[in-house]
Amino acid sequence: MSAGLDNLKHIVVLMMENRSFDHLLGGLMKKYPRINGLTGNESNPDTTGAIVAVQQKAEFQSQLDPDPDHHFPGVDLQIFGGQPQGPGRVANMQGFVKDYFSQTKDVGRSHNIMYYFDPNNLPVITTLATEYAVFNGWFSAIPGPTICNRAFAHYGTSFGQVGMDIFYILDNSIASIYERMIQGGGTAKIYYYDQQSSTMEIVNLLKNQPQIFATFDQFLGDCSGNTLPDYSFIEPCYNDHPGADGGQILASDQHPDHNVREGERFIGTVYNAIRTNPNLWPNTALLLVYDEHGGIYDHVVPPACTPDGYTASADATGTGAPFAFDRLGVRVPAVLISPWIARGTIVPGTESPNPQIYEHSAIPGTVTQFFLKGDAKRTIREQKSNNFLNLLTDTMRSDDDCVVFNNLS
Amino acid sequence: MPPKVIPVPKTDARAYNPNRRAGLLLQAQAVHLREALIKHVHELTTLINVDLKSLKSEGDISAYIHGATALLHTHAARPAKK
Numbered sequence: 001m002s003a004g005l006d007n008l009k010h011i012v013v014l015m016m017e018n019r020s021f022d023h024l025l026g027g028l029m030k031k032y033p034r035i036n037g038l039t040g041n042e043s044n045p046d047t048t049g050a051i052v053a054v055q056q057k058a059e060f061q062s063q064l065d066p067d068p069d070h071h072f073p074g075v076d077l078q079i080f081g082g083q084p085q086g087p088g089r090v091a092n093m094q095g096f097v098k099d100y101f102s103q104t105k106d107v108g109r110s111h112n113i114m115y116y117f118d119p120n121n122l123p124v125i126t127t128l129a130t131e132y133a134v135f136n137g138w139f140s141a142i143p144g145p146t147i148c149n150r151a152f153a154h155y156g157t158s159f160g161q162v163g164m165d166i167f168y169i170l171d172n173s174i175a176s177i178y179e180r181m182i183q184g185g186g187t188a189k190i191y192y193y194d195q196q197s198s199t200m201e202i203v204n205l206l207k208n209q210p211q212i213f214a215t216f217d218q219f220l221g222d223c224s225g226n227t228l229p230d231y232s233f234i235e236p237c238y239n240d241h242p243g244a245d246g247g248q249i250l251a252s253d254q255h256p257d258h259n260v261r262e263g264e265r266f267i268g269t270v271y272n273a274i275r276t277n278p279n280l281w282p283n284t285a286l287l288l289v290y291d292e293h294g295g296i297y298d299h300v301v302p303p304a305c306t307p308d309g310y311t312a313s314a315d316a317t318g319t320g321a322p323f324a325f326d327r328l329g330v331r332v333p334a335v336l337i338s339p340w341i342a343r344g345t346i347v348p349g350t351e352s353p354n355p356q357i358y359e360h361s362a363i364p365g366t367v368t369q370f371f372l373k374g375d376a377k378r379t380i381r382e383q384k385s386n387n388f389l390n391l392l393t394d395t396m397r398s399d400d401d402c403v404v405f406n407n408l409s
Numbered sequence: 410m411p412p413k414v415i416p417v418p419k420t421d422a423r424a425y426n427p428n429r430r431a432g433l434l435l436q437a438q439a440v441h442l443r444e445a446l447i448k449h450v451h452e453l454t455t456l457i458n459v460d461l462k463s464l465k466s467e468g469d470i471s472a473y474i475h476g477a478t479a480l481l482h483t484h485a486a487r488p489a490k491k
Contacts, residue, residue: 017434061424067432123415146434164437200438203445239435240427248425255434259424268417400410407416 004340004392009283011367011389014234014270015153016263017146017255018070018294021138021331025129026299027056027119032344035129036136036351038116042299044097046107052097054297058115064256066103068113068295072162073318074099075143075329078295079302085321096297114297117260124264124405125333128271128288130344131403133336133391137349139302140292140329141360141381149291149329150200152360153233154178156379160310160325162317173377176205177231177364178212180376187229188212191219193237194249200235223273223280231367236266256294268405271337275404282396285389286337287363293330302328303350303357306384325381328359339402340392347391361385452480 022038029037043053069075081094101110119126141152147165148158154176181188192199193216199206206213214222216237222228236253243249254263267288274284308325317323331349347356365382366389368374456476464470 060421124417127415147437164433198438198442200434203441206445238438239431240425240429242427250420250425255432257429259420261418262420262424265417265420400412403413403415405415405417407419 002340002392003394004338004396005370005389007283007340007396008285008338008370008389008392010228010230010232010280010285011370012228012232012234012270012274012284012286013153013363014236014267014286014288015150016236016267016288016290017238017253017258018292018296019254019260019290019333020293020296020298021300021333022054022298023058023116023293023296024122024125024290024333025119025134026054026116028126028129031119032130032346034136034346035134036300036349038299042114042297044094044114044297046097046110047101048107052111052114054114054116054299055111056116056118058117058121058260060121060260061257063112063115064294064296067256069099069103070145070292070295071164071318072144072312072316072323074102074295076317076319078297079143079330085319091301093297093299093301096295100295113295116297122260122264124268124271125288125335127403127405128267128335128337129333132338132341132343133345133347135334135336135347135349135356135358135388136351137300137303137331137347137355138289138334138358139331140290142323142325143302143327143329144292146200146291149360152381153291153363156361156364156382156385157308157310160308160312160316162312162323174379175376177367178205178233179209180364180368180372181229181231182212184372184376186231186371188231188233189214189219189222189229190233190235191216192235193252196241196249197235197237197239197251200238219270220273223277226277226279228280228284230371234270236263254290256296265408269408272405272408275402278399281402282339284338285340285392287334287388288337289334289360289363290332291360293332298331300331300350302330303355304328305357305359306380309380328357334358336388336391338392339397340395341397342393342395343397343401345391356386358386358388362388449480452476456480 026037028035077095077099083089100113144162148161151158178188250262251258252262252266312323361381362385365385
């Protein structure tokens with residue numbers, strides 16, 4: 001066991017919304033060649049047959065309205081480029097522009113789905129990605145929308161769901177990671193932003209176990225007061241709404257068409273809350289990850305995975321074919337942050353002969369393994385998942401070697 | 410030596426738009442919360458409709474109190490610190 005693991009007391013997961021790896025981090029490859037981002041030559045055909053290359057033209061807001069399709073049939077089109085269902089079809093990531101055209105009805109606007117950010121415009125996530133560990137191969141758990149993907153982060157399965165149905169818990173023998181922690185004598189909290197934003201997908205827990213919920217203000221208080229639980233899951237603000245004092249609260253989830261910069265500020269605030277507390281920083285690991293790609297282009301073909309044990313029917317998938325949970329969804333940004341991680345750590349993905357593939361089941365899988373020593377029922381996907389805490393080393397970086405963000409208040 | 414400090418630019422003041430059309434995700438969230446409320450109301454109604462005169466034993470009463478307290482506590486609960 002590494003010294004970093006020996007010192008670890010808290011795991012914090014911040015799950016953002018709907019941005020692909022290439023969209024946020026793909027531009028880093030020019031400066032950091034081992035990051036599996038964009039060369040600039042990646043492309044998709046549009047509905048006229050014209051070739052549309054990726055372009056570093058992403059803006060913070062207004063380019064992705066309407067919200068790009070990321071439901072199961074749409075993601076199938078994005079990944080397989082419209083090849084008919086059946087054996088032998090090969091994923092090619094060639095259907096993103098075509099799929100976005102089905103919503104925009106505007107050929108020019110459909111090209112926006114290929115835009116990616118100038119890294120200089122995203123100082124928080126690009127700094128964290130290059131200062132700590134970035135995953136070249138962290139994929140959403142299934143090629144579908146938010147709810148089923150977030151279910152994998154809470155339960156290690158979506159219980160066969162590929163859509164937005166929250167009432168997915170079909171097997172009561174599989175407890176959420178929060179219930180497992182509490183039953184095992186540990187502590188866990190889901191921090192939602194505020195009551196206007198609430199929690200996205202686990203209303204059954206909100207109703208039955210309100211003690212595991214708290215607001216983001218309380219997260220900040222728990223950080224400064226040294227009362228952070230063993231495991232914390234943070235949800236950003238999901239909508240624009242008035243604040244308690246009449247001010248303006250902006251959505252910080254980065255879900256299109258919410259402002260990406262506001263999400264940057266939220267990520268920076270979470271990081272600073274841990275980083276600036278000397279009682280917390282040496283013994284906390286922060287995982288920043290996105291639930292799914294939101295329909296936005298990524299060039300890496302999602303790999304096959306261990307089947308989940310469930311099968312979604314052809315009616316449920318909407319593609320005309322069933323789905324056996326044997327392929328991951330599109331790649332998403334993921335960064336692991338700790339002073340026990342060497343600067344510039346890049347976790348290899350499918351581009352490597354020795355890939356380390358991750359998906360959201362790794363979250364409950366790793367938390368269960370670390371805090372409960374695996375002494376709780378884990379799903380098949382959790383059992384097969386890689387443990388991201390293996391990235392913690394024996395060497396703790398000095399305080400002056402770890403960045404701080406400012407101008408966040 | 411102090412750590413490197415990265416300034417984070419402010420969000421454009423024009424970004425705030427509570428009149429933005431709600432997306433499918435937020436609509437789904439409202440549906441889910443409403444369904445949870447319906448289940449909550451069903452449980453409340455079931456308890457309210459219990460004929461209290463039918464509760465004769467301490468066991469009967471304690472079961473009722475248990476159900477009522479659990480519902481009221483859940484309803485009244487506020488997120489609490491660890």
